[in-house]
Amino acid sequence: MAAGVSLPTPTSPGAIDWSAPWLAPWRGRGQPVAQQVQGGSPVGQALQSAVRGAAPVVFAAQSELPDGVAYEQYIWDTRRVPTRDNLHDFFNGLVWLHFPQAKRRLNELQAQAIAADGVQAVRGPLRDALTVFDENGALLQAPDALWDALRARDWQRLFIDLRPLWPQARLVLFGHALLEKLVAPRKPMVAHVYPAPVAINSGVIGAGDGLGELDAWLAQAVQPHTWAAKPFVPLPVLGVPGWWPANEAPGFYADAQVFRAAPRPGPRP
Known part of the structure; x- marks a missing residue:
């Protein structure tokens, strides 16, 4: 191999599968x-x-x-x-x-x-x-029903019962560390997701590009008084329908180590 050419290892761009959704x-x-x-x-x-x-x-x-x-x-x-x-x-x-x-x-x-x-x-x-969002964040444009299930961490409803709604949704990864990790995908990989309005770039949802309006919206949405509270929801990204062949099997979502239940509220003071 010629000098300076990167070998296709998990740490080089040659390892990237550009067909990944x-x-x-x-x-x-x-x-x-x-x-x-x-x-x-x-x-x-x-x-x-x-x-x-x-x-x-x-x-x-x-x-x-x-x-x-x-x-x-x-x-x-x-x-x-x-x-x-x-x-x-x-x-x-x-x-x-x-x-x-x-x-x-x-x-x-x-x-x-x-x-x-x-x-x-x-x-x-x-x-x-x-830093959390910059490294591992993502934006989700989705119908309210999907968001309600995600916030409740009702994985059965989110990924199985409401699976027909996912073509109306778009998940755009933002975190560069998450993108790096997904060069070698593993089931436990989680994005910290922030909601974006469905109407933004609505003409290209699912098309994979057209991010200009989403960029402008996010730049305005990042405000110190709300973001300091980490307004993100964890989402195991390989559970997204169409993103990973293994999730076609319903048992994929039964793994409680990855698809965890929502934390119980603490006792009242």
Whole structure:
């Protein structure tokens, strides 16, 4: 194999199965970027080649990040994203390309919190929530009945009784760590899901792209007073109908280690 070409291991873009349904929104721009990386280009350089028009950030080498400077603060101050040659930063860059306004908003709030409180050993509630969504978040556009079942963690109703409703829903993964983990899919993988209105990009639900309106909406939806409370719902993503062949068997959802019951409310004071 030629020098600089990535081997198809779980840590390189060559390992990505672009036919996976959760990668539909990322395939058009992500696959050419992956091919450039496999051809020997640094990840940051390959991502930069996919930028269209004015972009909120530039993808830079990881070596540009000065010692002792917080990553999020550096991005906010310089509009440059330090990028390593690995899958984690590859997917982070793809999310920046598709959700530039939302990523900029998350970065803004992270930088504000760092400026106010510094980098603590334990993140505060808002920074923790922003990080959870940035790493493992997803947006779900779905009929109310599906949302009611998901919030109740009524997996039988959500995935079996209401299965005919899923063609009316769209789950868009946002977290770059989750996208990285799904290169080698495992049943327990969970997204932290936030509700998005069905009307946004309603003409392309299920089509896998058309994320511009969703990006603009999410950038406005991220507000400190609500997000600090982590308004997310856990969803085992391989349970989504059409996303994993094994979930066609009803017994797939009987695994209580993955499809867990809702926590019982604590005792009243």
